[in-house]
């Protein structure tokens with residue numbers, strides 16, 4: 001038996017550290033202990049926690065160098081400060097149990113269910129699917145929209161620059177979120193008009209962002225579902241990080257709505273990681289457990305499109321993570 005292997009696998013598989021970090025963020029400990037130290041007893045009184053159990057958590061966070069001990073209690077280290085809510089790195093959103101990212105990751109405790117059935121684990125874990133949960137809890141929806149905006153901060157300029165959006169005069173962004181990408185595309189191409197479709201309240205946020213950015217005369221946001229008819233007649237329909245959220249049955253239904261709306265010389269544009277090309281294995285598992293979706297390979301995209309008479313014309317590498325697939329209506 002190789003002890004190194006055992007130790008490495010034990011460390012990879014252990015749940016104590018990931019859960020300790022997430023509980024720390026959910027309790028707001030890195031924020032509370034930044035600058036002003038506190039003992040376990042003080043914190044336990046403030047937050048009505050068990051002092052003995054909390055001290056065990058704080059000790060482990062100290063072993064991880066997230067906290068340090070001072071003469072007057074525990075304090076957040078410089079390393080641990082990256083977990084603070086104002087660190088502007090997306091981490092707190094991603095780890096907090098009551099925000100969309102952290103809650104979604106808890107579905108990994110039901111990974112066995114997903115691997116057994118091919119279905120999302122999220123529903124089994126939380127009693128309803130991800131989108132229903134967001135619709136019911138505004139705090140989850142807001143945090144998800146924030147997470148989506150944050151993940152694209154560096155990618156948007158490259159997506160805008162990496163494709164000839166100016167060849168169209170009207171683009172529909174299907175499931176366009178709060179409109180960050182569409183706004184950037186329209187700003188770069190003054191001759192282009194845009195129409196974003198997403199669920200409420202996200203569509204309303206997009207509408208406000210368009211007006212704030214002076215795009216109110218060229219950009220519309222409609223509240224609606226991409227399982228219902230889409231605004232017809234645009235030259236291009238964009239699906240950015242949409243299809244990987246869905247199993248094949250739903251992906252077909254979304255594509256069918258795009259095909260019903262697009263004119264014969266129009267294009268359907270898919271931006272997402274492509275399996276075997278840009279996808280990352282951990283992220284792929286996340287798509288499975290949260291949505292029952294996956295990063296499809298090019299062959300899978302071709303098959304998906306051809307069922308709707310779509311031909312995959314071009315594949316453009318936009319960023320390290322995402323490709324743009326351009327489908328033509330046959």
Ligand SMILES: C[S@@+](CC[C@H](N)C(=O)[O-])C[C@H]1O[C@@H](n2cnc3c(N)ncnc32)[C@H](O)[C@@H]1O
Pocket residue numbers: 131148149152174175176177178181197198199202224225226227239240241242245
């Ligand atoms: C992963 S996000 C991508 C958002 C945006 N395209 C982007 O890349 O930033 C998926 C989006 O699909 C939207 N969505 C989910 N179900 C929808 C539905 N039935 N109809 C319209 N939009 C939906 C969500 O609200 C969310 O904004």
